[in-house]
Amino acid sequence: MTAQEQRREAETAAMRRALALAATPGVPLGPNPRVGCVLLSPAGDVLAEGFHRGAGTAHAEADALARAAAAGVDVRGATAVVTLEPCNHTGRTGPCAQVLLGAGVARVVHAQSDPNPVAAGGASTLRAAGVEVESGLLAEESRLLNEVWTFAVEHGRPFVTWKLAATLDGRSAAPDGTSRWVSGTASRLDTHRLRALADTMLVGTGTILDDDPLLTVRDSDANPLPHQPLRAVMGLREVPATARVLNGDAETVLLRTRDPREALDRLFALDRQHVFLEGGPTLAGAFLRAGLVDEIVCYTAPFLLGGGRSAVADLGIGTITDAYRPRVVDVAVLEPVVAGETPDVRFTLRTDGVPVAVTREGDH
The missing domain is CATH 3.40.430.10 (Dihydrofolate Reductase, subunit A)
Structure with missing residues (x-):
């Protein structure tokens, strides 16, 4: 297996885990989407993981980074695998794109692009800052997870x-x-x-x-x-x-x-x-x-x-x-x-x- 194939295998497994985290029972439905995040080392090892627990709480990326910091884990150069494009706006919490940049994450892989024009644009912000960004990994599974939220935003x-x-x-x-x-x-x-x-x-x-x-x-x-x-x-x-x-x-x-x-x-x-x-x-x-x-x-x-x-x-x-x-x-x-x-x-x-x-x- 080539290094690229190994990376894809690790990122796919991490995305499936992130989807499972996003679907954690007990998370209030709406108005925010369900989102999960897994942080991987350059070697493909899991460094930390997190998920969004409802409006007003830390977004999945911030939750994963906070858990990494609490455990004393260095995430510089890491890959963030996220079920939804990192947000690019300030609401009840700050923009996740900036949080990832501040942590020194080198690569971001997200499933579904954010259909919300207010929050979209995180991928572009990350790319402009030199972060490698890939979108679309298990996008349909992510869309299905947030089917109702996606429908409401789009319609x-x-x-x-x-x-x-x-x-x-x-x-x-x-x-x-x-x-x-x-x-x-x-x-x-x-x-x-x-x-x-x-x-x-x-x-x-x-x-x-x-x-x-x-x-x-x-x-x-x-x-x-x-x-x-x-x-x-x-x-x-x-x-x-x-x-x-x-x-x-x-x-x-x-x-x-x-x-x-x-x-x-x-x-x-x-x-x-x-x-x-x-x-x-x-x-x-x-x-x-x-x-x-x-x-x-x-x-x-x-x-x-x-x-x-x-x-x-x-x-x-x-x-x-x-x-x-x-x-x-x-x-x-x-x-x-x-x-x-x-x-x-x-x-x-x-x-x-x-x-x-x-x-x-x-x-x-």
Whole structure:
């Protein structure tokens, strides 16, 4: 193996380790990306490693350098392997590009280039100062790690996941309104798992008035988790002061609008990047028609009702050739966790930003 091949092997292994560090459980989601860093000696040995632990804490590069300093490790001439291009701006912390320069790092290998124009440019700053910079190593893996953050930065709005639960014939409730839950316990537990991956829960005022939900993330024993997403309610109707969504279990914001784009703009201005849409059929239809649903998670219960509330409002589709056809990316059977319940099926789909109104035969 040549020296160049040995270096590439060491840097690839270090990048995989940096990605694992970035994905450390317990790190708060948003508004910053998840980033990991590994420092290598010129011989390819690991000198130190670090990762970002959330807004206001040291960035991954600074964390790794601080750990090296605490251990008395000399990093001059080292290679910094980072999952994201070192930042080039001063926010709550200083620019990582300057921190690396000050430490005497000779080479920087980063995976994903920073899509944020405010923070980008670290690679150019490092090159201009004589540091060897390589980009793109395991870039797709890094992008996948920060998929929602990257989407929000590139599109200027939060990523939207619409969750629904329906029977085989597409009903979300019986005709007499009985059973708020058509899916089983396993689906509800899985829903809380997905809620915890988002930073915002969004419903319409109709859902608040009809169901009075808590909109919190809870564990299998129904205990609220320490970190809760923002609860957002959009619509023009008044929310009763006694509504459970206004209690102290989590922060709540009222969005006085029926326009999905305006609601997302407001949430993006609040540094929100992933909206979990759990509203009723009218709200879901509005987001779908506007092309503002990016992911659909559907829990299908294996029974029929033949009537009752539909999972989504009329989309104006009159013929099968105009059917809305999101792309299926995963199908899973959720085995029951309570005796007597039947399995549900979870479908995960992506819309690729296509609104209902422009879907026609030949678009797929």
